[in-house]
Amino acid sequence: MSDFLNYMKLNVTPGEAGNYYWATIYILLIFALVSVCVMLMTYAERKILAHMQIRLGPMRTGPHGLLQPIADALKLMLKEDIIPEGADKLLFWFAPVSVMMIAFTVYLVIPFGRTHAVTDMNIGILFMLGVSSLGVLGIIIAGWSSNSHYPMMGALRSSAQMVSYEIAMGLAIVCAVLMTSLKTGTGTLSMIGIVQAQEAQHTWFVFSGWGLGFMAFVIFAIAMVAETNRAPFDLPEAESELVAGFHTEYSGFRWSLFFLGEYTAMIAVSSIAVTLWLGGWLRPFSNALSGHTWDVAFNLMPGLTFVGLALWCIIGGARMPKIRQLKIQSIGLMLFGAMLGFIGLVMLLPGVRERVQDIYWFAMKVGIFMYLYIWYRATFPRYRFDQLMHVGWKVLLPTALGVLMGTALWGVLR
Amino acid sequence: MSDAKIYSQLEAISSHEKPFLDSNEMVLNMGPQHPSTHGVLRVVLKLDGEKVMGLECVIGYLHRGVEKIAENRTYVQFNPYVDRMDYVAAVSNGLAYCETVEKLLNVVAPERAQYIRVILTELNRLASHQVWLGTHALDIGAITPLFYTFRDREEVLKIFEKYCGARLTTHAFRIGGCQYETYEGFEKEVMKLCDFVMPKIDEYEELLTTNRIWLERTKGVGVISAEQCIALGATGPVIRGSGVRWDLRKAQPYSGYEKFEFDVPIGTAGDTYDRYLVRVEEMRQSVRIIRQAVAGLPEGPIMAKVPKVLKPPVGEVYHSIEAPKGELGFFIVSDGSTQPYRVRVRPPSFVNLQALDSMCRGQLVADVVAVIGTLDIVLGEVDR
Amino acid sequence: MSVVTLLRKIFMVDLIKGLSITFRYQAPSELVTEQYPMERPWIADRFRGVPRMSVNPETGEPLCIACELCALACPEKLIAIKSERNPVTKKKELLTFTYDTSRCMFCGLCEEACPSDALELTQDYEMAYFDRTGMILDRPKLEQGQEPTVYAR
Secondary structure, three states, rough: OHHHHHHHHHHOOOOHOOOHHHHHHHHHHHHHHHHHHHHHHHHHHHHHHHOOOOOOOOOOHHHOOOOHHHHHHHHHHHHOOOOOOOOHHHHHHHHHHHHHHHHHHHHOOOOOOOOOOEEEEEEEEHHHHHOOHHHHHHHHHHHOOOOOHHHHHHHHHHHHHHHHHHHHHHHHHHHHHHOOOOOOOOOOOOOOHHHHHHHHOOOOOHHHOOOOOHHHHHHHHHHHHOOOOOOOOOOHHHHHOOOOHHHOOOOHHHHHHHHHHHHHHHHHHHHHHHHOOOOOOOOOEEEOOHHHHHHHHHHHHHHHHHHHHHHHHHHHHHHHHHHHHHHHHHHHHHHHHHHHHHHHHHOOOOOHHHHHHHHHHHHHHHHHHHHHHHHHHHOOOOHHHHHHHHHHHHHHHHHHHHHHHHHHHHHHHO | HHHHHHHHHHOOOOOOOOOOOOOOEEEEEEOOOOOOOOOOOOEEEEEOOOOOEEEEEOOOOOOOHHHHHHHHOHHHHHHHOOOOOOOHHHHHHHHHHHHHHHHHHHOOOHHHHHHHHHHHHHHHHHHHHHHHHHHHHHHHOOOOOHHHHHHHHHHHHHHHHHOOOOHHHHHHHOEEEEEEOOOOOHHHHHHHHHHHHHHHHHHHHHHHHOHHHHHHHHHOOOOOOOOHHHHOOOOHHHHHHHOOOOOOOOOHOOHHHHHHOOOOOOOOOOHHHHHHHHHHHHHHHHHHHHHHHHHOOOOOOOOOOOOOOOOOOOEEEEEEEHHHHHHHHEEEEEEOOOOOEEEEEEOOOHHHHHOEEEEEEOOOOHHHHHHHHHHHOHHHHHHH | OOOOHHHHHOOOHHHHHHHHHHOOOOOOOHHOOOOOOOOOOOOOOOOOOEEEEEEOOOOOOOOEOOOOOOHEEEEEOOOOEEEEEOOOOEEEEEEEEEOOOOOEEEEEEHHHHHOOEEEEOOOOOOOOOOOHHHHHHOHHHHHHHHOOOOOOO
8 A cells, every 4th residue: 555655656657666566457457447448439339320320229238228338248258159160270269369469568558647557668659559560460360260261351451451551650650759859859759758748849749830740640540540440441351342351250259359459459549649649638728728727627527527428317317208118227327327427526526636637638539539430430431452552552651751751841940 | 053063164264364473363152141242142253362353143042933933823913923023123023014914915004003103113213222322332331321321212112101001012003004092192292202302312422422432442343335235235224324325214115204304314434433323313313203293193093994804815025114223024925814824024133243244354352242232133133 | 633623632522521421410310210119110001911801890790701702812822711601591601711921922912802891901010920820810810800019028
């Protein structure tokens, strides 16, 4: 306990403090919370996608389908696990595990707040790029070891896709890294350092450089969709062409690991975009709306959000049609709302609200990206294999190079 | 066709260009269980990497012997079965069959019946194209238009349900006219549907027509020339997309189509995008025809004088109509009894499907899916 | 390519147009889902569903005159009728009437053939059974009509 109090006084991440005990706890905490986020994300995806497609989405499992993720998880775990004949058993087993492990490893360097990170690596960005590009390895292994045609083609597509988008992504990241050196004179590769540079420069990188930052951000935003194999770049698992792509032969728990890995990677990559361009954990409008009153007002936001959600749930529960079958559901929805309201009230307490708000703003920004992912999926057709390469090599790469040179010139001339 | 024969035929296809690097050719079975073969079509692809070198369609998984069934049913009894061929456009099937038998009997449906038939078949064309658009977009990866098109198709199906009591397999027409008189408020409801559906068509277009991904996925994909279309016997939007102004409603009017004013949209390039534009424009033209037909709906009987027991004179007859998917023809041989001696159906999907091989060669696997979508096949009709 | 199209392409106007449509449709007022057992679908008057045989409400006698026209009209030949000539009144009297809905395609030809309007296809549509025996309707079942399905826990 004294260990913890000592660490709390330090105001640094457990990794920096050299406190292995607390670092482990942080890792476990991130593992658990990200898994919960993935569950929430699947629910949100089904609901938002459904509403965009003028459907209701899950409605029967719990009030408004709130228990659907749990039901899904249970179903996947109880499902029979099939290994196709002629598959390479070891690699078949290893592929989903590796995809998930790699997706989670990226979280080591993601700063959810000044102190809310496992560690602050001085090569944080490089570490993240290196680890996240390993993700494709799992997909290729999965495709090859399944001993089936569709997964094989999915794996081949995935490898080509990854190669063509990593470079544009890397160049866009370099733009952001260049920008960190503007005021302070020394650039940094540390994720926390990048956010602190944005704090020192009183601007998010997406707004700096007369639109150059924004262009780099757009390139990253496109490349990250391709990197995580989501629509409109979901070629490796293109449902209408390759049935399910690289995970065609997977079922049950192994498949759920792929699923977990994919969504974890989505959150991870969005976190990186938020860190690099959208000011990480910094609250919005810190220049225009500064001062103590505004600080307090923005500090209250997390709690108010939860209280608002709680009210929404309670009103929704009260407005449910008064049918006998729906009685349990409306009570459940109200209980859920009460729970959210309790969390919200706790977050309103001074002391708690200061510590929570870093994570809150970070999560909000990531949430916007998650919404965009779903929105893209609902709207766009899928690119073809060669067109995807065309976009990657002939559009994004030259643009990224141009933006990089522009940023460098702008930095020198300033 | 046995599998061994299919594979040996594919074996004969060799790449005229030397494959890049030392690549192995792969034979991929697509279907009969596949998300986007529109039912139970099986396509055996020969691939060089992702490139299609040749393909072989295997059909017959939905064969129910409709033509044989006809030989054991009376003319009236066979009528409901034709709805089960192209179940997406059941009304058109009914019209084709009824008109063929009427031709055999030398009976002409009364004018009011003809107008009702035109209204319903054009509504059905609208519904069929909506299904096509939704599924085609789904194949290409846009998952949302499907729900919008199906929502609007629902309104069409509601009119069918109100008119004849069924939504999909309608059995709307009878030999000699129509069984059902229009219900109260029919005209008003159809006009309301026309006003409702026009902005929705614009909306589908807004989602897809200018979308760069859609353009890239459809332009220059599955190109087929007018000569090839004629040689293969392809009809409907497929041949019109290649720039041939061939529409049976204009070329050999039936059921009073000569009284209505409408354009026959044609494409130029003969690719998937042109066929998409042709079909979308056809939806608008259908609405135009429906409006004219409803405005000019005459009074009068809806059933011509036909005997209770149909015994057509000995002879044979072929009659075809412009179904949403192309020329749908019925060839009926009568031996003078109550049952047809032979019924042969010329289904548009079946004939159009023959173009798949020539449209897909040299394209990628993703294009095969797009081309199957653009041919607008219904396996119930292909296999009968 | 003109400047306008180039600008439209750079600013992704085509993509944003599509995105705006899907965004607009999120409004709850656009929903079309019917929550089936709780909300009943709309059924037209002319709908062809579960068959029913009408009886004379005063006497309880079947309206059916056992003329077997429906059995003749049926393309699937799924109606089987047994009748007996009453020696007193010299009238045909209906003994059994079975209607096999498992093979029925609800074309409505039997309904049209009936001269006494005894057979009718009703608006009931819930015909899912766990085995085939429930699908073959005999006279009492046909005369009673479909019992409305109740969904409750």
